[in-house]
Amino acid sequence: MADLKIDLKTVEDLTNAFGPSGFEEEVVSAIKKHSEGLFLRNDAMHNVYAYLSEEMLKASREKKRSGRPVFMLDAHSDEVGFMVQNIEENGLLDIICLGGIHNTNIPAHSVIVRTESGKKIRGITTSKPIHFLTAAQRADDSLEIESIRIDVGASSRQEVMEDYGIAVGDPVMPDVRFEYDEEHGICYGKAFDNRLGCVSILETMKRLVGEKLCVDVVGAFASQEEVGTRGAKVTAQEVLPDLAIVFEGSPADDFYFRAGIAQCSLKAGTQIRHMDSSYVSSPAFMKYAHEIGKKYGIKYQDAVRRGGGTDAGVISLTGKAVPTLVLGIPSRYVHTHYNFCAAEDIEATVSMAAEVIKNLDEERINALLHKGEI
Template sequence: MEKLLKTLTELHGPSGYEQEVSYYIQEKMRSVLDEVNVDGIGNVTARMKGNKPGPTVLVTAHMDEVGFIVKKIEPNGLLRFEKLGGHDDRILLAQKVRVKGRYGLKRGVIGTIPAHYQKFDDAGRVRKHHELYIDVGARSKEEVAKLGIDVGSTVTWASELEYLGDEETGRFVGKSLDDRAGCAVLMKLVESLRDRDFAGEVVALFTVQEEVGLRGAQVGLAPIDCDVAIALDATVTSDTPEALLDDTLQLGGGAGIKILDMSLIAHPTVKDHFIELAEKESIPYQPELFTGIGTDGGAVALANKGVPTGVLSIPSRYSHAPVEVIDMEDLKAVEQLLVAFVKENDEESAFAF
């Protein structure tokens, strides 16, 4: 899992530009399954049938990460940018980034004024992203062009997956764990079902453009008819000392079982089944109720004629930052609960409201 997670998180795939991630997942899924399809905007769908009759289970995770896009190139070679997805302007200053141009990835940094100027500035003012710029070392527009960077070039954080502390902590820090961690769990599910010893059918949907409004899921779901759906996504913990946080979801506390977010009221039957399974299999879990986020589960639930939908969440600290943190035990709990859900199904399984 660690190796897969490292590969996935270090791919460049901001919203709308997920090609690297999409191609990688396509290749891996085709080495396991015969039926792998890619739609016009990059969603990857892989289907596998079990050796017994049963329900069709859709499991989805999104491939995109929050990023930026170059909006303007200044005469002195600095780059103005727009956001792709939700960012907190307070953490942008002095961060390393990677800019993807015609000649591959180039290193850059979001500029800031030196600390020596602080006494001449309003230190409490948060500079909005449209006031900021990316420095790629160029001295002019012409030098930017030689780097292969144009208006429309995309930008992601320049951080790699590493142990937080050391390997003894079991915690990882890096970019795009939201939601490459979910993608890793979904890929592991497909791999674990290679023997086809399960009931029904599993449809794995890897979506694009979740961070800009659940757009990929809305397209990817159109041709899929399923009996129940599960979205896999990172969620935010509330276990650090900030006064705003209420310690209702902890890093290392187990899989998050969604109750409510701004996009979805989890289907009661699906949610209760997750809780029963977790307790039966002694899988650590914690209820998740937070209105500050949404997932592809919100789009899935409203698809076609309506789909009973639940969400398994991977607790994460410092979400949408270059230093997202997850606990490997939480990730394993999500994987175990997902596999148990699929394996538990039989011909009689139903998820009526």
């Protein structure tokens, strides 16, 4: 197994944090807890900006730029989840999805509802046990969100509101705790899309502290990606990058396609995305990433996605053309409750990002930016 330099406690705390889109406060705290040596600020929608020095933090507050190219490291900090839409007379909670979750993945799971006062209430997403299904219902495989509710063990609306303190608008996340299987190098948990990206920003930046770099690096943890890349619309305008890396917990496809066709397999290294529905990558940046992978023996896999999208769709078009590299950590079953990933793929992703930045010189930057070419 590849040598692990990443801190698994950071992975644990970030993936356990409560953070459906718009409710990323706990993620912000976990980022802060694991940001030793970095300098942070945040904004009113839970976006977080990280800098390698206090001077850079101060300069960003004053909107001063050093004149060197700005290299942005992005990862969205939210996770898919739910919001309480209504409380029924019998005490069941109607819900809507925050982000894309297929209805068949919702019933019969344990979830956490967070109340306004911060209390966490365990609930169960309802399902009709086979005993109560009619023959027609058993044959019917359609399922609507309106027919799935959360049961917190109460029996009336009054009880839910007064005793539990739950209200319309409260957020909900899956009830899953991180575990690491050291023997096999496998992480189990929730929200790998995209807390693994957040971990990657922290770990990459920590490897850059004290290095002589040709760029100013800014880490940007963007909220609300799962409901329409909203946080990145703000962070990209704030940072105004010249170059960027977007980290993602990418959906692993190794059980859906055979070897040779799969492009996001566990233990096959960081995923370099050539395109998805949101962007087409810069060929010069792809070539550079391949060179770095070969030079340092970092495992990578190339991917051309038929669908999907990331913050790259926003960042690469902010203010000017911004060459953007998307690096994915293959994660099984993203946008469902339980995920698996290989720790060595996080390591490969961080190594790739760190070496891409450390190896930049003026000539390479000019080539990536097509300076002086026509």
